[in-house]
Structures are given as structure tokens and as C-alpha cells.
Amino acid sequence: MFRFLFDRDTWQEVFDSFNKNKLRSILTMVGVWWGILLLIGLLGSARGLENSFNRLFGNFATNSVFIWGQTTSKPFKGFQEGRQVRLSLTDAKKVEENVEGIEFLVPRNQNQATVIRNFLSGTAQISGDYPLLDKVQKKKLINGRFLNQADIDEKKKVAVISEDTYKQLFEKDVNPIGEYIQINDINFKVIGMYEVGAINIGSSTEINIPFTTFQQIYNQGDKIGYMMITGKPEYDISQIEQDAKLLLKNLNNIHPDDKRGLASRNLGTDFARVTGFLTGMQFLTWFVGVATLIAGVFAIGNILLITVRERTKEIGVRRALGATPFEIKRQIVVEAVFLTLVAGLFGIISGGWILIGLDSAFGQGDEAVIVNASVSIAVVFVALTLLVILGTLIGLIPAFKATSIKPIEALREE
Amino acid sequence: MLQIKKLHKSYPIGNSSLHVLKGIDLSVEEGEMVAIMGSSGSGKSTLLNIIGMLDEADSGEYILDGLLIKNLTEKKAAVYRNKFLGFIFQSFNLINYKNALENVALPLYYQGLKRKERQELAMFHLGKVGLTNWAHHLPKELSGGQKQRVAIARALAANPKLLLADEPTGALDTTTSNEIMAFIQQLNDEGKTILMVTHEEDIANMCKRIVRLRDGVIIEDKKVNQVRVEQYV
Numbered sequence: 001m002f003r004f005l006f007d008r009d010t011w012q013e014v015f016d017s018f019n020k021n022k023l024r025s026i027l028t029m030v031g032v033w034w035g036i037l038l039l040i041g042l043l044g045s046a047r048g049l050e051n052s053f054n055r056l057f058g059n060f061a062t063n064s065v066f067i068w069g070q071t072t073s074k075p076f077k078g079f080q081e082g083r084q085v086r087l088s089l090t091d092a093k094k095v096e097e098n099v100e101g102i103e104f105l106v107p108r109n110q111n112q113a114t115v116i117r118n119f120l121s122g123t124a125q126i127s128g129d130y131p132l133l134d135k136v137q138k139k140k141l142i143n144g145r146f147l148n149q150a151d152i153d154e155k156k157k158v159a160v161i162s163e164d165t166y167k168q169l170f171e172k173d174v175n176p177i178g179e180y181i182q183i184n185d186i187n188f189k190v191i192g193m194y195e196v197g198a199i200n201i202g203s204s205t206e207i208n209i210p211f212t213t214f215q216q217i218y219n220q221g222d223k224i225g226y227m228m229i230t231g232k233p234e235y236d237i238s239q240i241e242q243d244a245k246l247l248l249k250n251l252n253n254i255h256p257d258d259k260r261g262l263a264s265r266n267l268g269t270d271f272a273r274v275t276g277f278l279t280g281m282q283f284l285t286w287f288v289g290v291a292t293l294i295a296g297v298f299a300i301g302n303i304l305l306i307t308v309r310e311r312t313k314e315i316g317v318r319r320a321l322g323a324t325p326f327e328i329k330r331q332i333v334v335e336a337v338f339l340t341l342v343a344g345l346f347g348i349i350s351g352g353w354i355l356i357g358l359d360s361a362f363g364q365g366d367e368a369v370i371v372n373a374s375v376s377i378a379v380v381f382v383a384l385t386l387l388v389i390l391g392t393l394i395g396l397i398p399a400f401k402a403t404s405i406k407p408i409e410a411l412r413e414e
Numbered sequence: 415m416l417q418i419k420k421l422h423k424s425y426p427i428g429n430s431s432l433h434v435l436k437g438i439d440l441s442v443e444e445g446e447m448v449a450i451m452g453s454s455g456s457g458k459s460t461l462l463n464i465i466g467m468l469d470e471a472d473s474g475e476y477i478l479d480g481l482l483i484k485n486l487t488e489k490k491a492a493v494y495r496n497k498f499l500g501f502i503f504q505s506f507n508l509i510n511y512k513n514a515l516e517n518v519a520l521p522l523y524y525q526g527l528k529r530k531e532r533q534e535l536a537m538f539h540l541g542k543v544g545l546t547n548w549a550h551h552l553p554k555e556l557s558g559g560q561k562q563r564v565a566i567a568r569a570l571a572a573n574p575k576l577l578l579a580d581e582p583t584g585a586l587d588t589t590t591s592n593e594i595m596a597f598i599q600q601l602n603d604e605g606k607t608i609l610m611v612t613h614e615e616d617i618a619n620m621c622k623r624i625v626r627l628r629d630g631v632i633i634e635d636k637k638v639n640q641v642r643v644e645q646y647v
């Protein structure tokens with residue numbers, strides 16, 4: 001059945017009819033070429049974006065939630081509405097002990113302050129932190145180290161600064177480690193400096209000091225600014241969020257239905273929104289790509305229809321010489337599939353070039369917008385199969401057209 | 415070789431129909447060279463098309479080499495055409511993007527012969543019409559006479575029992591016409607049965623038998639003394 005595919009004459013016929021209508025055949029193939037190019041290019045870029053998002057979020061635990069206190073909106077247990085709620089370390093401890101599925105719970109305190117070093121000064125966000133923060137919000141240290149337990153225990157006056165803070169307070173090329181900076185007129189020794197990622201919660205000019213030190217200098221007592229909770233991978237972060245909030249409402253005498261007493265931000269749902277967007281984009285890409293492809297294949301069908309019309313007489317001669325209708329049809333279908341496949345292969349190759357171009361333009365370095373833009377072999381196979389199927393289907397139309405004319409009428413054609 | 419009995423054929427024209435063949439009885443023996451003559455509209459081409467299985471009769475009997483030709487599927491017709499018949503057309507009908515050799519090899523391709531055999535056989539037949547040196551030329555590089563010789567070689571390639579020629583000299587000048595007719599006579603001498611449609615009296619006289627058609631019926635069927643083309647040259 002498929003032996004004719006390995007027959008030199010089959011291909012001779014295909015090339016002959018291609019050569020006869022070179023320009024037209026090429027113009028038609030552009031349609032299919034463009035469709036595949038779009039498909040590969042867009043899918044690859046979408047993948048690249050997804051990779052880059054994944055990498056950006058990679059520094060963050062994406063299954064995490066922030067919870068902080070606000071003002072109540074409902075009176076409860078004798079308290080009036082409009083009460084300011086502030087969470088405490090005790091609350092944090094209780095949540096950690098009682099809510100299921102928590103991997104880390106990190107209490108934080110934050111404040112704005114003016115920072116001075118020699119004649120330079122700037123404003124920075126001062127955060128009182130535990131060493132655990134590094135676990136949920138990976139700090140890319142350029143110099144020195146992050147806070148450790150000893151800093152906490154001894155309430156050391158040490159600071160880890162972000163790169164942007166460093167730029168405000170230090171001249172270029174000065175090693176900040178061991179230098180002193182003044183926060184609220186208190187001297188802190190710089191022990192580390194880290195890079196600020198492209199996705200950052202809060203200010204980029206940040207200074208992290210030991211939680212206990214923050215407590216003392218700002219007189220915070222047991223209170224905390226907010227807590228950051230990360231869930232274990234097998235747990236649903238939204239459930240953890242609900243459980244923790246319910247417990248905290250209970251501990252702080254907030255009405256269970258009070259929507260404003262406690263606020264939270266779920267990075268998991270944020271992340272899901274972004275990945276959802278990416279999935280949508282991929283779907284759109286397939287849709288656009290395949291639609292363009294179909295349009296291109298239709299163009300090929302159209303051109304073959306015209307070619308068949310022009311070759312009516314030739315087909316008549318062939319049939320007078322003994323070509324069966326099946327042989328004629330088969331030849332035309334082979335031509336259609338051949339044109340779509342060649343155009344498709346060129347499309348895949350040039351789509352690949354585009355991805356290589358994108359990669360060298362936007363895909364280099366740590367801050368790349370598009371990371372490893374590529375399509376999987378499976379996608380290429382699906383595209384090729386699609387091409388063969390579409391090519392066959394569209395080839396059938398001119399094929400039947402060609403043999404629907406009686407040979408006698410075909411021969412009469414001038 | 416060929417028996418036709420009470421053959422009728424009509425074509426629909428609008429609501430009415432045109433009765434083209436009104437009961438043709440014709441019998442051709444092997445080795446004959448028959449000219450079918452008649453003015454345009456006499457039905458001679460229709461008769462040739464039916465004999466060539468390119469068209470089908472409405473009623474009547476057509477037996478070719480002992481085989482009843484009736485209600486053929488397209489596929490079967492194609493196979494019979496390939497096996498039994500060779501066609502020569504007025505306008506040559508060579509495939510213009512194939513060279514002479516490939517044109518001659520085409521019926522062999524549809525017979526399913528291997529490439530090498532096809533090439534050899536096609537070359538042999540091209541040699542018979544004296545065009546060995548033109549084998550790799552495209553039709554547009556050939557003269558009218560050469561084109562018709564390629565077409566004859568093509569018709570012969572499949573070794574058909576019956577050669578059908580539709581005005582084979584219609585597009586050629588007198589000298590070339592005679593040249594072509596000389597070939598056809600030579601083929602007949604070698605034993606091929608030839609059926610030819612023409613409206614030229616002198617061409618018809620180069621055959622051995624003339625069948626005259628008028629308005630769809632045979633008005634005359636006579637053996638003639640063949641005029642050998644060599645006499646002209």
C-alpha cells in the first residue's frame with residue numbers, strides 16, 4: 001500500500017509539478033510555514049516566560065501566606081469595633097503548635113528609619129528577623145553572612161543590608177563588611193549584603209537586624225508586625241491560612257465573621273494566578289497556531305485545486321494511458337502532504353531559530369526575562385502529525401475534483 | 415478483434431437530447447487499417463471514444479478481443495485502456511514538463527513496470543520512430559512531426575492490440591503528415607490493428623478500409639486499394 005512512497009517516480013512527479021508552479025507553490029507554503037513558526041515561536045516563548053517566572057518565584061516559598069492584624073470591623077466579647085489588633089509572639093507560637101501542615105512560621109517586625117553612615121544617609125526598611133527567614137525567602141548573599149541564632153540570643157547590634165541599601169550608604173567598591181551604620185542613632189555593624197531579586201515583597205532598600213534587637217530598640221515587647229507561614233508541600237496553603245486565621249481570631253477576641261480584623265496575603269494564590277495566566281497563554285498559542293496552520297493548509301488545498309484545474313487535460317491523458325482514478329488521487333494527496341510537511345519542517349526550523357534568537361537576546365544572565373525558551377519534542381511531533389493529517393484531508397478535495405471529470409471531458413479541455 | 419452491434423449514443427442538451435450514434439454495426443479484423451470518415455457532427459469521434467473506453471454507449475454491444483465492454487468501473491476501464499489500447503491524438507497530448515523518454519515511459523509506469531525496464535522499453539520504441547537522439551528533449555523543443563512520433567511511440571509502448579488515432583495528421587503539414595502516415599502504415603504492415611478518424615480523403619486512402627458516417631449511421635463501408643505513402647515521397 002505504501003510502497004509507492006519509496007518509488008522514485010512518485011517523487012519525480014511531485015517535484016515536476018512543484019517545479020512547474022514554483023513561485024505559486026512557495027507562496028502557498030508560506031501560509032503553513034507561518035503557522036508552524038507562530039506555534040513553535042509562541043509556545044517556546046511562553047515556556048521561556050514560565051521558566052523565568054518559576055525561577056523568580058523559586059527564591060520564594062510559593063506556598064506561603066502572610067498574616068497581620070488590622071482594625072476590627074465588628075464588636076465582639078465586649079470590645080468595640082475599630083480596635084487595633086496586633087499579633088504577638090505568643091500567637092505565633094500557638095499557631096505553630098496547633099495548625100496542621102506548617103513547615104515554617106517566621107514572625108517579623110518592620111519599621112522605616114533613616115540610616116546614616118559618615119556623610120551619606122538614606123531611608124531604609126528595618127526588619128527584625130529570625131535566621132529562619134532565609135529558609136522561606138532565600139537571600140542571595142554577595143558578602144558576609146545572614147543573621148544567626150547567636151545574634152538573636154545576644155541581641156547583637158548587627159545588620160544585613162540589601163544591595164540597594166549599600167548603594168545609598170557606601171561609595172563604590174567599598175567593602176561593607178565590618179563597617180558601621182547608624183540606625184536611629186544606634187551603631188550597627190554590617191555583617192552581610194545580599195542581592196535583591198526581580199520579585200521582591202516590600203522595599204528593596206532593606207536592612208535586616210536580629211528580631212530581639214529590633215524588639216529592644218523599638219520597644220515592641222511581645223508584639224510582631226506580621227507572620228509569614230509556609231506550608232508543607234502536601235498541604236493546601238489556603239486551608240492553613242483559614243485555620244491559622246480562625247485560631248488567631250479566637251486568641252485576639254475578633255468576631256469569627258470579622259473580615260477586617262485580620263489581613264492576609266496568600267502567595268500561593270498569587271502564584272496560581274500567574275501560572276494560570278501562563279496556561280491561558282499556552283492555550284491561546286495553540287489556538288492561534290493551529291488556526292493559522294489550518295488557514296495555511298487550506299491555502300495549499302486551494303492552490304492544488306487550481307493546479308488540478310489547469311492540469312485537467314494532463315490528467316485526462318494520463319487516464320487514457322491507463323492511470324486509475326486511485327493512482328491520480330494518491331498522487332495529488334502525496335503532493336499536498338509533501339507541500340505541508342516541507343513547509344512545516346521549514347517552519348519548525350525557523351521557529352527554532354527564533355527561539356535561539358530570543359534566548360541570546362533575552363535569555364542570558366540571572367535576570368533573564370525568558371529562560372530556556374524551547375518546545376518539547378512531543379510538541380514537534382504533534383505539530384508534524386497534525387500537518388500530515390491536515391495535508392491528507394485537504395489533498396482529498398482536489399484529488400476527488402481531479403477524478404470527478406470524465407477522461408473524455410478532460411481530454412476535450414483546451 | 416472488434417465487434418460492435420447496434421450501438422446507440424445520445425448526449426443531453428438542455429432538456430432535449432442529441433442522438434449522435436444511431437445503431438452502428440461494425441466489425442474489425444486483426445491487422446486491418448480502418449479510416450472512419452465523416453463531416454463534423456457525424457459521430458465519428460464519439461464512436462472512437464466509445465471504442466477507446468473513454469465514453470460509454472447507451473445501448474448496443476461492444477466486444478473487444480472477445481471481451482464484452484460494458485458497465486466498466488473507472489478502474490477497470492483504466493486497466494483495459496492500458497492493456498489493449500494505444501491513443502494517438504490530434505494535438506499530441508504530450509505532458510509538457512516531461513521529456514520524450516518519460517512521456518513514452520508513462521503507460522509503462524501505469525503498468526507497474528520497474529524503472530529500468532521502462533526506460534529500456536521506452537528507448538526501444540523511441541528508436542523505432544527514429545528519435546533516439548531526442549530522448550531527453552522536452553516536447554517544446556520538438557517539431558510537430560517529432561511530437562507526433564513521440565506520441566506514436568508512447569501509444570506503442572504498452573504493446574496495445576488496437577491503435578486508436580484521432581485525426582493524427584490534423585495539426586501537421588502535408589510533408590509531415592505523409593511522414594507520420596508512413597509510420598502508421600509500417601506499424602500496420604507489422605500486424606497492428608489501426609483505427610483512425612479523419613476527414614481528409616487522401617489520408618483515408620492511405621488506409622485499407624474506409625467507413626463513412628453521416629448523422630450517426632454508417633453510409634458506406636468499403637475496402638480500398640491502399641495508397642502507399644512512399645509513392646508520394
